[in-house]
Amino acid sequence: MTTADAPPTPVEPTVPKGPNPGAISIANQYIFEQNVRQMLRENGCDPAREDSYRIQGVQLIDNVREALQLPVKTFVTASTYYHKFRMCHRDAEYNYQDAALASLFVACKVEDTIKKSREILCAAHNIKYPDHPLAQDDKSFSRPSELIVGLERLILETIGFDFRVRYPQKVLIKTVRKLLPPEHAKEFLAVAYDMSIDIYKSFAPIKQTTFTTVMAVVELTALLTRLHLDKIRSLELNRWHTNRGCVVETMLDLLDVYAHFQKSTKIGLRFPQDKFINVKIGLNKELDASNRLCRYETFCQQCQAEVKDIHPITPGSATSPATTSSYPGTTTIKRTTKSTDATMRFVFDEDEARREQDTVSDFFREEYEEYEVEVEEKIPESEHNHSRPGQSRHQNHDHGWAPYHRNRHGHSNDRYKGRKGHGGYR
Incomplete structure (x- = not known):
C-alpha cells in the first residue's frame, strides 16, 4: 500500500465561536464608604475640592427645583444620580454645574415631571444673575442645551439604566x-x-x-x-x-x-x-x-492602608475645566468605554449575569500548550581578540591598562610626563 493510497487523517470539527457577548455592567444600589473613597481616589479627586463641588452641586439642584416648583422626589432622584456620576468621572473633565443640571434633567424624565433642558438652564441662569434675567428661547442656551443632552447618556450609563431610587x-x-x-x-x-x-x-x-x-x-x-x-x-x-x-x-x-x-x-x-x-x-x-x-x-x-495613590494631587490640578463655568460652551464631552470591540450591556440580576458568564466562558477560553525547546546559540568572539593587520598578538593585549590619549602634537597626556628642563620618560 503506497503513501498516496493511505486514508486521510480524520480532523475533529471545531465549534465556531459566536459574536463577543460584550461587557456586562451591573447597577449597584448601595456603595460602601471604602468603595466611595476608592472611586474618588482612582479619579484623582482632591478631597477638599470634591466636598465643595458636592455641596454646591446639590444646592444648585435644590435651588432650580424650587424655582421650577418641582416635587421633592425629583430632587432626591437628581441628587442620587449626581453623586453616582461624579464618582465615576473625574471632576477635571466635567463642570459640576453641568453635571448637576444634567442630573436634574434626567430626574425630571424619570419622575414624570418633564422639563426641557432650556427651562432648567434658564432657571439656573436667572438664579445666578437675577439682575439680568433671560427667556428660555434665548440663543445663549443653545450650546449648553446640547451639552446637557450629551451628558444625559453618560448619566444613564453611570446608573446602569437602573432608575430605582429610595425616597x-x-x-x-x-x-x-x-x-x-x-x-x-x-x-x-x-x-x-x-x-x-x-x-x-x-x-x-x-x-x-x-x-x-x-x-x-x-x-x-x-x-x-x-x-x-x-x-x-x-x-x-x-x-x-x-x-x-x-x-x-x-x-x-x-x-x-x-x-x-x-x-x-x-x-x-x-x-x-x-x-x-x-x-x-x-x-x-x-x-x-x-x-x-x-x-x-x-x-x-x-x-485602606495597602491602597496606593494612583493619581496624586498636584498644584496644577486646581486649574481644571471644572473650576470654570462651561456656559459659554467651552467644555467638551468625553466618553470613556471599557471595551472598544465589544458592546456594553446593562443587566439588573447579578446571579443571572454570573451564570451567563460561566456558560459563555467555555467558548471563548483560549488554551495554550507549554513546552521547552533547547536551542544552541553560537557565541560571537569579542572584538579585542582579533588582531589588526600588521600587529602582533603580544601588542594586541593591553594587560588591563587603557591606552594613553595623545594630543594633536603626538605627545602622551599621561600624568607621569616630566617637567620642562628636568627630563622625563622617553
Missing part, C-alpha cells in the same frame, strides 16, 4: 406620626423634613437603606430639639431593618456637613455651631465606649 421623606412622615403625639409631631417634623433634604449633601443616601436614613434623621432631630429623645432611643432597631452602627455612621456623616458647610444647609443656621459639636462629641464617646461600634459600619483598615 425617605414618605417613610419619615409616617414614622414621626406613629412615634410622637400630634401636638409635637408638627414641630418635630418641621426640623426633620428639612434635615432629610440636607442629608443628600453627603454620601449617606447612597450608602444606607431608607429605614437607616429615617432613623438617623429622627434621632438627630431629637438630639437637637430635645424632644422625646428617650422614647426614640429605646426603639428596637431590628424591627426597623437596621442596626445601631449604621444609624451612628449616618448621623456622623450629616454632622460633618453641618460642621463644615453650616451656611449651605437648611438646618445649619437654626442651631448654634456649639450644639452640633456637642452632639458629635457625644456620638464619638459612644463609639469609643463600645467595642462593637466603629466610625464606619463596613470598612477594612488593612485594605
Whole structure:
C-alpha cells in the first residue's frame, strides 16, 4: 500500500465561536464608604475640592427645583444620580454645574415631571444673575442645551439604566406620626423634613437603606430639639431593618456637613455651631465606649492602608475645566468605554449575569500548550581578540591598562610626563 493510497487523517470539527457577548455592567444600589473613597481616589479627586463641588452641586439642584416648583422626589432622584456620576468621572473633565443640571434633567424624565433642558438652564441662569434675567428661547442656551443632552447618556450609563431610587421623606412622615403625639409631631417634623433634604449633601443616601436614613434623621432631630429623645432611643432597631452602627455612621456623616458647610444647609443656621459639636462629641464617646461600634459600619483598615495613590494631587490640578463655568460652551464631552470591540450591556440580576458568564466562558477560553525547546546559540568572539593587520598578538593585549590619549602634537597626556628642563620618560 503506497503513501498516496493511505486514508486521510480524520480532523475533529471545531465549534465556531459566536459574536463577543460584550461587557456586562451591573447597577449597584448601595456603595460602601471604602468603595466611595476608592472611586474618588482612582479619579484623582482632591478631597477638599470634591466636598465643595458636592455641596454646591446639590444646592444648585435644590435651588432650580424650587424655582421650577418641582416635587421633592425629583430632587432626591437628581441628587442620587449626581453623586453616582461624579464618582465615576473625574471632576477635571466635567463642570459640576453641568453635571448637576444634567442630573436634574434626567430626574425630571424619570419622575414624570418633564422639563426641557432650556427651562432648567434658564432657571439656573436667572438664579445666578437675577439682575439680568433671560427667556428660555434665548440663543445663549443653545450650546449648553446640547451639552446637557450629551451628558444625559453618560448619566444613564453611570446608573446602569437602573432608575430605582429610595425616597425617605414618605417613610419619615409616617414614622414621626406613629412615634410622637400630634401636638409635637408638627414641630418635630418641621426640623426633620428639612434635615432629610440636607442629608443628600453627603454620601449617606447612597450608602444606607431608607429605614437607616429615617432613623438617623429622627434621632438627630431629637438630639437637637430635645424632644422625646428617650422614647426614640429605646426603639428596637431590628424591627426597623437596621442596626445601631449604621444609624451612628449616618448621623456622623450629616454632622460633618453641618460642621463644615453650616451656611449651605437648611438646618445649619437654626442651631448654634456649639450644639452640633456637642452632639458629635457625644456620638464619638459612644463609639469609643463600645467595642462593637466603629466610625464606619463596613470598612477594612488593612485594605485602606495597602491602597496606593494612583493619581496624586498636584498644584496644577486646581486649574481644571471644572473650576470654570462651561456656559459659554467651552467644555467638551468625553466618553470613556471599557471595551472598544465589544458592546456594553446593562443587566439588573447579578446571579443571572454570573451564570451567563460561566456558560459563555467555555467558548471563548483560549488554551495554550507549554513546552521547552533547547536551542544552541553560537557565541560571537569579542572584538579585542582579533588582531589588526600588521600587529602582533603580544601588542594586541593591553594587560588591563587603557591606552594613553595623545594630543594633536603626538605627545602622551599621561600624568607621569616630566617637567620642562628636568627630563622625563622617553
